[in-house]
Amino acid sequence: MASKLMAVLDGSEEPSDQGFEFEVVIVNGLGETAGRQRRTAKQLVEKLDGGVSLEMVVIPGGTFLMGSRAGYGYEDECPRHSVRVSPFLMGKYPVTQEQWEAVMGWIPPYRCKGTRRPVDRVSWDNAREFCKRLSERTGRGYRLPSEAEWEYACRAGTTTPFYFGETVTTDLANYVGEYSYRSEPKGIYRHETTGVGSFPPNVFGLYDMHGNVWEWCADAWRANYVGAPADGSVWESRAGSQRVLRGGGWHDPPGLCRSAVRLKHVPHEGEDFFGFRVALASFEQNPARGIGATRARPSRRTQRIGRIARRIRSWFRR
């Protein structure tokens, strides 16, 4: 994988390919630490304007059980079904306010302001526009993850309610700690978002999947998984359908931050707790064109002209 990545990452305008190391925490039903593991993952670092970067983590393909067993969780999490997910790349963190500004050129929507906090108050339509702009500028097909990709990436091989294990604590995620999920002690309620990467990631190296902000997925909402695709693709519907959000937020009890929990909302509205992260097709899916490419990589000259045009546009906006 590494050599393949390096082979296409030969220009200075290409994202850099780096490994990173992190520590994973597992808790028991009392919320006590039952284990810690050192892990590594690979990431691509996409350079945006103003020294801002976007980290995309390489997620291996695999098969997993999506949803909850009958009698566990909510009805819309059933039936639990097997899904095969192809390798892809997923944002290491939810999209931050500084990333939004670097790509969109305007002040991001926010309730809780902070450059390294996630954008919140983002509608599905806004999130898709971000993906479109980012794709235009990089030549790579950035998109929202499918709902199946999101849950697969969140679980990272776990079958427990959280990637931390049977429960979660407010030392591990940002949610309303005035509620308990299992037998863990109550925690704190922060009343606001936290900077991305403030808590331990999962085995894949993804942060903030549980809590902080809800994250938009590409899929249209359906009330259950009867007839759901088994290949990890986006489950589409007619335009204007409500869309899916995942992972819970800072304003929710822990039970709503589980890996399997789903929320629906109309695509044109962003609530105070709604953010998103981006996904990218892997190298294997586009071997001829490079990582996530939707078209041939722009030439150095085209990229230089694009940068100058963006700079001029940003002067006029001031």
Ligand SMILES: [Ca+2]
């Ligand atoms: Ca989240």
